[in-house]
Amino acid sequence: MKKNENTVTDLLLNEDFQRWVKLRGTAQDAELEQYWKRWQEEHPEYQEELKEAVQLLEVLKFEEVSSPREESKKKVWNQIDTATQPQGQWLTTSNWWRVAAAILLLLGVGFSFYYQIQRQTTVVEEELVWIEKENPLGQRSEVRLTDGTKIWLNAGSRIRFPKKFVKENRRVILEGEAYFEVAKDSLKPFIVESAGVETKVLGTEFNVNAYPGQNEVRVALVEGKVVVKERASTGSMELMPSTMLIYEANTGKFKESGFDYTEVVGWKDGVLKFKNASFNEVLERLSRWYGVSFQVQGYHPGQYQFNGEFKGKSLKTILEGFGFASKFDFQIDGKTVTIRKSNQ
Incomplete structure (x- = not known):
C-alpha cells in the first residue's frame, strides 16, 4: 500500500506524538500512552506512516539543545548525512530530501518542545477559550474555524467551538442545524455534540439537524465517512455517503435511510x-x-x-x-x- 506522506508530516509536527516518541520506555504520561495505543488500534491503515515518523524522530538525538540555532542545524545535517550512508541504516538515499525537510521542519516548529523535554519542564495544557455563534430566526451565516473547517449555520441555531483546537480532537457543540465541510486532519478527529449524540469524522461533508424540542437528531452524510454514537452509550454506527442516520431520543434507537440532498441540505444554498x-x-x-x-x-x-x-x-x-x-x-x-x- 502506498504511504500517505501527509500523515507522516502530520505525525512529525504533532507535539503529543513527539512527546510520546521521546519518552517511550520511560515512566511517561499514562494518558498519552493510552491515547497513541488507541490511535493505532483505530487507524491500522497508518501503521507504515507511524513507523516511519517514529524513525525520523529518532534521528534527532540532541545532546545540547540549548546551543545556538545555527549550531543545532549543523548537528542535524551531520545526523542526516550519517543516516543516509549505506551501512544497513533504515533510511535510503531516495528518502534523503524528505528526511532533511522533515527534520528542518521540526527545528522550526518543534524545537521548543525538545528544549522543554531536556530541561524537564512541566508542560501546562493550554486552557480552551470558547466562542459562541448564534443565529436568530430568519438569519443564516457561515463560520470558518481555525483549522480550515467551514460551517453553515441555519436560522435559530447556536454553535460553540474553541478559539483554537489544542487537544487530541476538534470538538464543537451544536444546538439547531448546521452543515459542516470539515478540514482533514488524521490526528485530530472532528466531533459534533448535538442533543446527546456525537458525530465523529476525520474530514468530510455532512449536515446535522438537532433543534431543541425535537425528538429526532438527523445526521446526513454527503461525502466521506462519519461515526455516530449516543453520548451515554459505547456503541456506534458508521454512516456512508448519501445516507442519513436518525436518532430517536425517546427510544434511544437509530434508523438509517437515504435522503433528498436539496430537501435536507439545500437550505445552505x-x-x-x-x-x-x-x-x-x-x-x-x-x-x-x-x-x-x-x-x-x-x-x-x-x-x-x-x-x-x-x-x-x-x-x-x-x-x-x-x-x-x-x-x-x-x-x-x-x-x-x-x-x-x-x-x-
Missing part, C-alpha cells in the same frame, strides 16, 4: 424544499426561515402533505401557493402570521 411535509413541519421551517410566528385559527389540514421547492421567494408567495392547494387563507402582520380556513 438558500433553497427551501418540502417533500411530503406535514403542515406542522411547514410552519416550523417557515418560522425559522423568515423569523415569524404562526397562529392557526379553525384550520385543520388533516393528512394533507405539502410539496414545493423555493429559492429567493417571499413568505407571501410561498403561503399563497400552499394556501391555494390546501384551502387556507392567511394574513401577515409584522412578524405574526395568522392562518384560517379558506372560505372557498
Whole structure:
C-alpha cells in the first residue's frame, strides 16, 4: 500500500506524538500512552506512516539543545548525512530530501518542545477559550474555524467551538442545524455534540439537524465517512455517503435511510424544499426561515402533505401557493402570521 506522506508530516509536527516518541520506555504520561495505543488500534491503515515518523524522530538525538540555532542545524545535517550512508541504516538515499525537510521542519516548529523535554519542564495544557455563534430566526451565516473547517449555520441555531483546537480532537457543540465541510486532519478527529449524540469524522461533508424540542437528531452524510454514537452509550454506527442516520431520543434507537440532498441540505444554498411535509413541519421551517410566528385559527389540514421547492421567494408567495392547494387563507402582520380556513 502506498504511504500517505501527509500523515507522516502530520505525525512529525504533532507535539503529543513527539512527546510520546521521546519518552517511550520511560515512566511517561499514562494518558498519552493510552491515547497513541488507541490511535493505532483505530487507524491500522497508518501503521507504515507511524513507523516511519517514529524513525525520523529518532534521528534527532540532541545532546545540547540549548546551543545556538545555527549550531543545532549543523548537528542535524551531520545526523542526516550519517543516516543516509549505506551501512544497513533504515533510511535510503531516495528518502534523503524528505528526511532533511522533515527534520528542518521540526527545528522550526518543534524545537521548543525538545528544549522543554531536556530541561524537564512541566508542560501546562493550554486552557480552551470558547466562542459562541448564534443565529436568530430568519438569519443564516457561515463560520470558518481555525483549522480550515467551514460551517453553515441555519436560522435559530447556536454553535460553540474553541478559539483554537489544542487537544487530541476538534470538538464543537451544536444546538439547531448546521452543515459542516470539515478540514482533514488524521490526528485530530472532528466531533459534533448535538442533543446527546456525537458525530465523529476525520474530514468530510455532512449536515446535522438537532433543534431543541425535537425528538429526532438527523445526521446526513454527503461525502466521506462519519461515526455516530449516543453520548451515554459505547456503541456506534458508521454512516456512508448519501445516507442519513436518525436518532430517536425517546427510544434511544437509530434508523438509517437515504435522503433528498436539496430537501435536507439545500437550505445552505438558500433553497427551501418540502417533500411530503406535514403542515406542522411547514410552519416550523417557515418560522425559522423568515423569523415569524404562526397562529392557526379553525384550520385543520388533516393528512394533507405539502410539496414545493423555493429559492429567493417571499413568505407571501410561498403561503399563497400552499394556501391555494390546501384551502387556507392567511394574513401577515409584522412578524405574526395568522392562518384560517379558506372560505372557498
